[in-house]
Amino acid sequence: MSQHPTTYVPKSAFGKWFESRLPIAGLIHSSFIAFPVPRNLNYFWTFGAILVFMLVSQIVTGVFLAMYYTPNASLAFQSVEHIMRDVNYGWLIRYLHANGASMFFVAVYIHIFRGLYYGSYKAPREILWILGVIIYGLMMATAFMGYVLPWGQMSFWGATVITNILAAIPVVGDTIQSLLWGGYSVGNPTLNRFFSIHYLLPFMIFGVVLLHIWALHVPGQNNPTGVPIKSGKDAVPFTPYATIKDIFATVVFMILFAWFVFYIPNYLGHADNYVPANPSVTPAHIVPEWYFLPFYAILRAIPDKLGGVIAMFAAIAVLAFLPWLDTSKVRSTNYRPLYKQFFWILVADTLLLGWLGAKPPEGWYVIVSQIATAYYFIHFLIILPLLGFIERPLPLPNSIIDSVMGVKGGAGLPTGANAEPHSKG
């Protein structure tokens, strides 16, 4: 896995017997106990662990919900109410799952922006980053289908809007649409297959997450300086140092989670989804869940139907090309004063797009959405490539231990894969 031999020696006779047949204990030991971790990681690095916790939480709550939920158009809504009212602690499991989806996206957005800020997508972590983009895409598909399952007004009409735009894709659009629908419009067959795929995808996410962690463990974690581990002093073993920090951060995150679940469980949802789906009545405003809003704004910003679909998917796909779009040799934005400003402008732009996604496409909202969408692509396709050439970065510290001890640096820039020695003392 990681390119150093395992130092694990089982202590018991059973341990030795098992290890020689399935060396999983050694794997866990080298990946999560002895694994060297930069000593200067800040709390933004705990979100990987938080995300694993959220994935497990969603799967566990989801499996229990599936014991009581009926994926049939005439029974789905009342089966959810049955869970809320009659099943012991059903209300808790339901609110944990619904709000858990939002918490999952809060964590993933912080995790992604951490990657953007510290250059964690740069060589040699390109595949790690692309696997992350794939996980993000799978998460969005899972969340979209999950939201359809309660079969409320917003479930039905959100599904109708999004599946309708897919027909704009040339050649294959109509086929994809009827495969998703299972008929001539969103209906019972749609609900059935969405339930099936919604149950399937989290386990695919789990698989890609394993690949993601494997890909991470080859070079090891990035860190806030962007300077790789050079000697033993730069790193600490994963257990107990990263373990305790991850557990602490996860519990703090649970407080935020609990705040929503117990006190404002419907804050992030839509009142319209407490109205059973009615194909004859269109809600006044059809809006997706908050985590889709920036992409919804981008979709509606382009006047052409196919153009909107392309822009929406391109907004996600552009992330996969980031390792090559960013031409700077410096990883961490801490040492890139010019890029830092553009980074925060991008953050503001995505927040603006999110806010616009909830607004009706009228009046001045339209032109502002178009400007914000254009800027999003300009950031990735024009600004980022150019900055690498124009910018004069700050001097980097010589090593992690130097930066931690406050020793002023002035050393050269790390040069990609070559700067990742495998000596991890």
Add this chain to the structure above:
Amino acid sequence: MMKRTLVIAAALLGLSAPAFAAGETPVPPQLKWSFSGPFGTFDRAQLQRGFKIYREVCSSCHSLSYVAFRNLAEPGGPQFSEAQVKALAAEYKIQDGPNEAGDMFERPGRPADRFPAPFPNENAAAAANGGKAPPDLSLMAKARTYERGFPWFIFDMFTQFAETGPDYVHAVLTGYEEPPAGFQVPEGGHYNHYFPGHVIAMPNPLSDGQVEYPKDANGQPQAPETVEQYSRDVTAFLMWTAEPTLEARKRIGFQAILFLIVLSGLLYFTKKKIWARVGHSDVTTNQA
């Protein structure tokens, strides 16, 4: 002119939430509810009065299909006694069957039954109510809201404000008034100050003195028999029908968050102790 008005009337009555220009519909007043906030609970007497209003006024047109008679005796709700609930259920006729002969039959209700609907199906409900079926009320307090706007929607996360539904329902129930000069109310509609588009299919359901409240020790009604009070009581009752586990949720939430805060405190000091072994645990970035 008449045809255009009828077309408009049909369109307005057909939509459950007609679109309106932003900012046109007044914002419902924010009320103090006993169930709001982290330690909110329902007022038992209020829920019982609210149930009386539902039974005597609303149930002739609106179903309450997700609520079972037994829920009225459960903790966290109106908390009628088991005997009262049994007697109440027996007053209702429930369709059941088929029996051994293959016939459907009627029988008196049991606590396990849900409230029967006033109409056999949606079409019958619409036909009896000018083309629009009165919606089920079980979830009404959660199925309606109004836009809080910026920056209130940020503050609401911290203040735990979650009563947009009840505020809206109460506002609509007390919002019937004469239309302003020049406003044409289509046939079959009624002017309401807070309903989006101002034209609601439901006629004003409440009037002063309509429902008799139980008397207190002095022989006076427990609460004023006014539209304002009726509206508050039935809205509180509808909040309970929408969220019967509200009290348990907030109580368990307090315990859970307190536990998590204590746990995170312990973990914080554990983390500090462990990291003390390596000296610096903070990032010191070199910014020239």
